[in-house]
Amino acid sequence: MGKGKSKVVCGYPLSIFFIVVNEFCERFSYYGMRAVLVLYFKYFLRWDDDLATSIYHTFVALCYLTPILGAIVADSWLGKFKTIIYLSIVYAVGQVAMAVSAIHDITDSDRDGTPDSMTFHIVLSMVGLFLIALGTGGIKPCVAAFGGDQFGEHQDRQRRTFFSVFYLCINGGSLLSTIITPVLRAQECGIYSKQKCYSLAFGVPAALMVVALVVFIIGSGMYYKAEPQGNIMLDVCKCIGFAIKNRYRHRSKQYPKRQHWMDWAEEKYDKLLIAQIKMVLKVLFLYIPLPMFWTLFDQKGSRWTLQATTMDGNFGALVIQPDQMQTVNPILILTLVPIMDSLIYPLIKKCGLNFTPLKRMTVGMLLAAIAFVCAALVQIQIDVSTKQLLHSSPYILSGQGFIYFKLTIKGKANSDSTTVHNTDKATFTLRSGSQSCEYSTNFGFGSSYTFFIHSTLVFGSNCQDSVTAVEDIKPNSVHMALQIPQYFFITAGEVMFSVTGLEFSYSQAPSNMKAVLQAGWLFTVAIGNFIVLIVAELAKIPKQWAEYVLFASLLVAVCVIFSIMAYFYTYIDPTEIEAQFKKKINEDDEDDKSKPGKAEVEMVKRDSIKCHDEYDKATQTKM
Numbered sequence: 149m150g151k152g153k154s155k156v157v158c159g160y161p162l163s164i165f166f167i168v169v170n171e172f173c174e175r176f177s178y179y180g181m182r183a184v185l186v187l188y189f190k191y192f193l194r195w196d197d198d199l200a201t202s203i204y205h206t207f208v209a210l211c212y213l214t215p216i217l218g219a220i221v222a223d224s225w226l227g228k229f230k231t232i233i234y235l236s237i238v239y240a241v242g243q244v245a246m247a248v249s250a251i252h253d254i255t256d257s258d259r260d261g262t263p264d265s266m267t268f269h270i271v272l273s274m275v276g277l278f279l280i281a282l283g284t285g286g287i288k289p290c291v292a293a294f295g296g297d298q299f300g301e302h303q304d305r306q307r308r309t310f311f312s313v314f315y316l317c318i319n320g321g322s323l324l325s326t327i328i329t330p331v332l333r334a335q336e337c338g339i340y341s342k343q344k345c346y347s348l349a350f351g352v353p354a355a356l357m358v359v360a361l362v363v364f365i366i367g368s369g370m371y372y373k374a375e376p377q378g379n380i381m382l383d384v385c386k387c388i389g390f391a392i393k394n395r396y397r398h399r400s401k402q403y404p405k406r407q408h409w410m411d412w413a414e415e416k417y418d419k420l421l422i423a424q425i426k427m428v429l430k431v432l433f434l435y436i437p438l439p440m441f442w443t444l445f446d447q448k449g450s451r452w453t454l455q456a457t458t459m460d461g462n463f464g465a466l467v468i469q470p471d472q473m474q475t476v477n478p479i480l481i482l483t484l485v486p487i488m489d490s491l492i493y494p495l496i497k498k499c500g501l502n503f504t505p506l507k508r509m510t511v512g513m514l515l516a517a518i519a520f521v522c523a524a525l526v527q528i529q530i531d532v533s534t535k536q537l538l539h540s541s542p543y544i545l546s547g548q549g550f551i552y553f554k555l556t557i558k559g560k561a562n563s564d565s566t567t568v569h570n571t572d573k574a575t576f577t578l579r580s581g582s583q584s585c586e587y588s589t590n591f592g593f594g595s596s597y598t599f600f601i602h603s604t605l606v607f608g609s610n611c612q613d614s615v616t617a618v619e620d621i622k623p624n625s626v627h628m629a630l631q632i633p634q635y636f637f638i639t640a641g642e643v644m645f646s647v648t649g650l651e652f653s654y655s656q657a658p659s660n661m662k663a664v665l666q667a668g669w670l671f672t673v674a675i676g677n678f679i680v681l682i683v684a685e686l687a688k689i690p691k692q693w694a695e696y697v698l699f700a701s702l703l704v705a706v707c708v709i710f711s712i713m714a715y716f717y718t719y720i721d722p723t724e725i726e727a728q729f730k731k732k733i734n735e736d737d738e739d740d741k742s743k744p745g746k747a748e749v750e751m752v753k754r755d756s757i758k759c760h761d762e763y764d765k766a767t768q769t770k771m
């Protein structure tokens with residue numbers, strides 16, 4: 149049985165259907181908007197590459213910092229349900245602001261096709277992004293924990309499956325949106341002048357966020373809504389502060405030692421709160437090495453995409469753009485999660501191996517390190533294949549009567565520049581007044597050419613004979629398909645690390661700090677992203693393959709540390725511990741009523757001994 153008023157379907161509370169659909173729509177909204185964001189900065193707001201990249205990364209980092217805020221509000225004040233509703237509204241308003249900021253006609257009073265007041269568009273989009281970061285980050289720890297809350301005490305298996313399905317929805321939503329929104333952006337729209345339709349590309353994610361909110365509200369009658377238990381974070385901070393102060397005051401040897409430094413808060417604070425803080429601190433301590441996984445994981449969007457730009461994306465009927473390679477990750481998630489859950493994990497269990505959550509996370513880290521070794525091997529191949537300059541243009545030019553232009557082959561055919569995108573055959577028109585002739589040739593992905601037009605060119609005659617193409621840079625010969633093994637390993641690592649970590653963070657958190665621990669988990673993602681910036685800046689390794697090897701080695705080192713920490717971790721059942729404490733507190737209350745006047749200090753001592761016993765009994769399982 150689940151905990152809410154929800155019907156139970158195949159052993160699962162029906163309420164979780166609304167939660168996973170909400171997550172699907174929300175992730176569609178988030179990733180869809182993110183997919184076109186940098187291009188919006190660059191082509192609509194006219195920012196340069198550096199500014200666009202910095203604002204983009206600042207926004208992403210903010211999205212993983214705000215979960216702390218959302219979790220505190222949820223666990224201490226509003227509860228998860230109300231927090232999700234209010235912050236989803238903020239989120240939807242942010243998305244609408246983005247869509248409106250991308251309507252160029254709003255400030256185009258002279259109707260020349262360009263906004264008259266760029267400041268308006270910049271300010272509105274920054275406000276929009278801030279609201280989105282607040283909304284998406286704020287609800288993220290709450291939605292996952294709220295989903296977990298819907299399961300009863302003996303539904304561990306179902307709850308694990310829920311977190312897997314939850315992860316599938318994240319990736320299903322993001323996959324769809326990263327395919328759809330770039331297509332919407334490429335449409336032309338506008339009242340006075342037709343331009344790339346960023347407003348539609350932001351408008352559809354905005355609509356999906358509204359759908360996410362509506363779906364969540366529809367399920368409202370069925371949810372189990374745990375009540376927030378006061379300003380828990382303030383209590384936690386005060387309790388920790390008191391324990392530290394009290395320990396310091398009693399530092400002399402005459403005072404007997406206590407089992408845990410938090411036990412020094414016993415004189416003033418509730419035993420249950422102390423036990424709950426111990427649970428949280430144990431898990432947070434275990435999180436310390438985890439950001440390194442995200443440091444590697446999040447380089448898919450940066451280093452690996454840059455690597456793909458030096459590769460050949462021609463898959464026959466399909467030409468893949470470098471940034472499109474990133475969709476391999478959600479596609480693989482959608483295949484690997486069911487395979488792991490229904491095949492690999494049960495098989496491992498059948499072999500008699502106890503593949504505990506922390507072991508899974510350790511293996512996940514190792515897989516991510518292997519992915520980076522694969523990336524290094526691919527990079528070495530690229531470096532070998534790009535022995536670049538074949539000829540130098542000045543040498544060809546000297547003493548000859550040529551005019552010349554340079555051409556670099558990158559992405560799609562672009563008529564107004566000398567950049568041609570992954571065409572096998574391109575045709576150029578050479579014009580002089582009303583006369584013209586055509587020249588066509590074959591190109592390879594990533595190549596660069598200098599074209600020499602003979603000064604003897606006669607229009608009307610064959611243009612083909614009057615142009616000489618000189619290949620400056622060879623076409624990319626290493627195929628993008630070679631990135632698939634690295635994507636496979638990083639995604640398999642993600643399934644073992646991230647899906648497991650999500651469930652682990654829920655199951656090991658005390659009831660009043662579920663969202664807080666989810667936020668702690670997401671905080672490791674934010675730190676991981678900062679490490680990318682720091683290591684890349686400090687290390688300044690000239691060879692890209694060596695940087696990949698460095699990151700892989702760092703993760704292996706961190707993984708060793710993590711496995712040692714995990715070995716000493718004892719799994720707990722927070723519900724059981726809390727129940728024992730509550731029972732004992734009730735018993736003591738009864739006792740006190742029957743024996744008035746008992747010295748308080750004696751009670752504290754006795755409670756403390758009993759509570760240690762309860763806590764120890766409930767924390768028996770090891771890694």
Ligand SMILES: CC(C)C[C@H](NC(=O)[C@@H](N)CC(C)C)C(=O)O
Nearest residue numbers: 318319322323477478481646673
């Ligand atoms: C940090 C993650 C827990 C975030 C998670 N991302 C994924 O599941 C990715 N595989 C999605 C892909 C599109 C990058 C999320 O909740 O978005």
